[in-house]
Amino acid sequence: MLTTIRAAACAALAALPLLAQPVMAQDKVLKFATPQDFTVVYTFVTAEYNQGYRDYITLINERGGLGGIKIDVLVSDHGNAIQRGMEAFERSTRDGAILVDPLSTPVSRALVTRALQDKVNLITTMSGRSDAADGTVFPYVLPMSPSYWSQVARMVDYIRQEEKDLKGKKLAYVYIDTPFGRESLPLWEALAKKDGFELQTYPYAPPGNEQSAVWTQVRRFRPDWVFIGGGGVGQPVSIKEAIRNGIRVDRIASWVWLSESDMDVVGRAEAKGVLKFAVTEQGADSKVIKDIIAEVVDKGKGAGPKDKVGTSYYNVGVMAAALAAEGARKALEKNPTGPFTGEWLNAGLTSISKFDLGGFLPPITITPEDHQGGGQGKVARWDGVKWVAVTGWGAANQDIIWEMIRKQAAEFKATGK
Amino acid sequence: MDLALFGELIINGALVGLMYALAALGIVLVYRTSGLANLAQGAIAMLGGYLGWITIAWLGLHPILGALVAMVVMFAIGLGIERTTLRPLIGQPVIMIIMVTIGLEILMRGLVPGLLGSGVKRLDLGISDAPLFLGDMLINRTYLVSAGIALIIILATLALFNSRIGIMLRAVSDDQTASWSVGIRVEWAIAFAWGLAAVTGTAAGILWGGSQGVDWTLSLLLIKALAIAILGGLDSIVGVVVAGLIVGVAEAIASGLFDPLVGGGTRDIVACVIILATLLVKPEGLFGREHIERV
Numbered sequence: 001m002l003t004t005i006r007a008a009a010c011a012a013l014a015a016l017p018l019l020a021q022p023v024m025a026q027d028k029v030l031k032f033a034t035p036q037d038f039t040v041v042y043t044f045v046t047a048e049y050n051q052g053y054r055d056y057i058t059l060i061n062e063r064g065g066l067g068g069i070k071i072d073v074l075v076s077d078h079g080n081a082i083q084r085g086m087e088a089f090e091r092s093t094r095d096g097a098i099l100v101d102p103l104s105t106p107v108s109r110a111l112v113t114r115a116l117q118d119k120v121n122l123i124t125t126m127s128g129r130s131d132a133a134d135g136t137v138f139p140y141v142l143p144m145s146p147s148y149w150s151q152v153a154r155m156v157d158y159i160r161q162e163e164k165d166l167k168g169k170k171l172a173y174v175y176i177d178t179p180f181g182r183e184s185l186p187l188w189e190a191l192a193k194k195d196g197f198e199l200q201t202y203p204y205a206p207p208g209n210e211q212s213a214v215w216t217q218v219r220r221f222r223p224d225w226v227f228i229g230g231g232g233v234g235q236p237v238s239i240k241e242a243i244r245n246g247i248r249v250d251r252i253a254s255w256v257w258l259s260e261s262d263m264d265v266v267g268r269a270e271a272k273g274v275l276k277f278a279v280t281e282q283g284a285d286s287k288v289i290k291d292i293i294a295e296v297v298d299k300g301k302g303a304g305p306k307d308k309v310g311t312s313y314y315n316v317g318v319m320a321a322a323l324a325a326e327g328a329r330k331a332l333e334k335n336p337t338g339p340f341t342g343e344w345l346n347a348g349l350t351s352i353s354k355f356d357l358g359g360f361l362p363p364i365t366i367t368p369e370d371h372q373g374g375g376q377g378k379v380a381r382w383d384g385v386k387w388v389a390v391t392g393w394g395a396a397n398q399d400i401i402w403e404m405i406r407k408q409a410a411e412f413k414a415t416g417k
Numbered sequence: 418m419d420l421a422l423f424g425e426l427i428i429n430g431a432l433v434g435l436m437y438a439l440a441a442l443g444i445v446l447v448y449r450t451s452g453l454a455n456l457a458q459g460a461i462a463m464l465g466g467y468l469g470w471i472t473i474a475w476l477g478l479h480p481i482l483g484a485l486v487a488m489v490v491m492f493a494i495g496l497g498i499e500r501t502t503l504r505p506l507i508g509q510p511v512i513m514i515i516m517v518t519i520g521l522e523i524l525m526r527g528l529v530p531g532l533l534g535s536g537v538k539r540l541d542l543g544i545s546d547a548p549l550f551l552g553d554m555l556i557n558r559t560y561l562v563s564a565g566i567a568l569i570i571i572l573a574t575l576a577l578f579n580s581r582i583g584i585m586l587r588a589v590s591d592d593q594t595a596s597w598s599v600g601i602r603v604e605w606a607i608a609f610a611w612g613l614a615a616v617t618g619t620a621a622g623i624l625w626g627g628s629q630g631v632d633w634t635l636s637l638l639l640i641k642a643l644a645i646a647i648l649g650g651l652d653s654i655v656g657v658v659v660a661g662l663i664v665g666v667a668e669a670i671a672s673g674l675f676d677p678l679v680g681g682g683t684r685d686i687v688a689c690v691i692i693l694a695t696l697l698v699k700p701e702g703l704f705g706r707e708h709i710e711r712v
Binding site: 039040043044045048126177195202203204205206207209210212213214216217219232233236239240243244245246261262264265266267270380 | 419422425426429430433527530531534535536537538539541547548555557558560584626628629630632633634635638665667668670672673677680681682684685
């Protein structure tokens with residue numbers, strides 16, 4: 001009897017490593033984790049982003065999954081705290097997640113080393129380190145979206161086209177005084193040198209709810225254009241202060257973190273003319289959004305309120321989910337039987353080629369070397385009701401950006417920082 | 418030195434300081450009656466801002482009516498906080514009561530945006546964003562109107578403290594046992610102070626919400642309010658006004674003059690430096706009463 005029990009115990013112990021394997025083929029479920037900040041700093045974006053992410057995955061699952069394999073989205077809150085982000089990463093990977101999307105620059109920065117060691121795909125959509133675009137140094141960190149550098153470069157290029165020539169023009173960069181706001185400073189300096197414009201930078205204290213003293217200085221600089229680089233409450237405050245200080249609304253530009261709700265806070269009519277970088281088609285008229293409404297939301301399976309479907313941040317969430325799902329589809333093409341590990345998914349993610357989700361996105365190609373995917377986007381203008389694209393898809397100054405990416409990535413490789 | 422720049426920074430800083438002072442008033446009111454630091458005042462201001470958004474933006478009430486309704490509701494919530502959370506702790510060490518107010522702050526900061534939505538919400542108080550120039554100086558119209566309202570509320574509170582109710586509150590502040598012995602309902606007085614703190618916090622939350630929108634960041638008013646209450650004196654309403662002006666102007670000058678020299682970040686330091694310097698040099702604040710214990 002004792003021998004039998006011992007044998008059973010040994011068999012159970014021997015089976016433990018098998019149980020700990022990430023996901024086996026017979027499970028028929030891929031796990032994507034979205035530990036994100038629902039409660040502290042990134043509250044302005046997380047709810048809508050995560051709603052879009054989950055709605056798209058539900059659409060895939062409702063259509064039978066990827067060749068019969070369903071995707072499970074694990075949701076948790078890290079509150080933008082690095083320690084909680086690390087715990088969420090541990091928990092998610094222990095539960096079998098092979099992709100983690102923390103949507104937070106400080107948390108994703110803290111997770112880089114761990115993701116590289118554990119070979120778990122760390123997705124840093126519209127956030128995180130810009131130099132993670134270099135896949136040779138960051139094989140498991142995948143922005144798969146235009147970095148802040150690419151967004152700024154695209155907008156400055158648009159301004160250059162509008163002005164014909166930027167020589168002698170004055171550009172002000174008003175930004176939140178955090179690593180996120182400071183990330184693009186080196187690029188601003190490089191562009192000012194290249195295009196010959198006069199640059200002044202103005203940091204404001206986070207979260208940016210009071211900026212009057214900063215804008216007093218901006219007004220005295222008499223800028224031709226102002227780029228506001230913040231997120232959340234600081235963005236509408238910046239626009240309101242710009243208006244109060246007599247800066248033309250159609251000379252205010254920003255990156256992707258400007259939404260319909262920000263325009264509501266400013267006043268929809270008052271904000272008419274503001275420009276932003278758009279990484280997806282705007283609104284709910286695209287086929288993929290219509291499909292989500294018909295097949296997910298109208299069937300009562302949506303992850304949030306219907307009136308948020310098609311908002312700017314919702315659509316960015318759809319983009320992130322679509323790229324992750326496309327990566328999994330590619331991985332299944334390469335190796336249909338798995339095992340479904342981080343390495344397996346990484347092979348798929350880095351094989352995404354000219355993926356545009358029916359025109360909802362610019363054509364995105366991810367390779368083992370290029371994790372940014374082209375850095376393309378549109379410039380969109382607020383018309384008083386909605387965002388309207390004023391350009392086609394495009395990228396600018398990628399030569400300068402890749403020079404900076406390679407330089408910083410090399411520093412990371414040498415120093416680990 | 419550009420005098421117009423300097424003047425603009427001082428004027429707008431003073432206006433902002435008066436708006437901060439309104440949030441600080443709640444801390445002073447609670448301290449004056451109960452001798453306790455109310456570290457939930459930031460979240461109370463945030464909750465007041467959300468209630469203002471519900472009454473004004475959601476229910477469509479006129480801003481003044483909506484603000485009054487929100488204040489009445491918050492007065493009841495203030496009474497409720499005292500009755501359910503703080504009164505049971507009478508006789509417990511002060512540190513426990515302070516920890517409870519911190520707990521309330523954290524609870525409300527998480528719960529309220531969770532229930533009412535975490536995105537920034539527009540709160541239109543009908544104040545124009547159009548530039549208002551005084552010579553070469555631009556005066557922020559929103560801050561000008563809001564600071565005026567804040568000053569009126571602070572002066573009204575000061576007048577209240579010179580009325581019969583105020584004398585009762587001051588008596589409770591001076592000596593709770595003696596107040597009991599002459600028939601003053603001390604618990605009621607403390608609850609009333611909490612209600613009043615919630616009302617002033619709501620006014621601050623709505624005025625700041627009209628300027629920046631309503632979201633959880635309204636709760637960050639706590640740090641500024643604490644700096645002002647400590648600098649002015651935790652039991653001085655006049656101190657709140659003076660300290661509010663000092664903190665607002667100091668922040669504006671730090672942000673406007675020093676940030677360009679050092680690359681930013683000085684604004685956040687101002688409140689912390691003021692708290693530290695006051696506690697080290699004059700712990701009772703500029704207008705606070707110095708407590709001398711006889712042994």
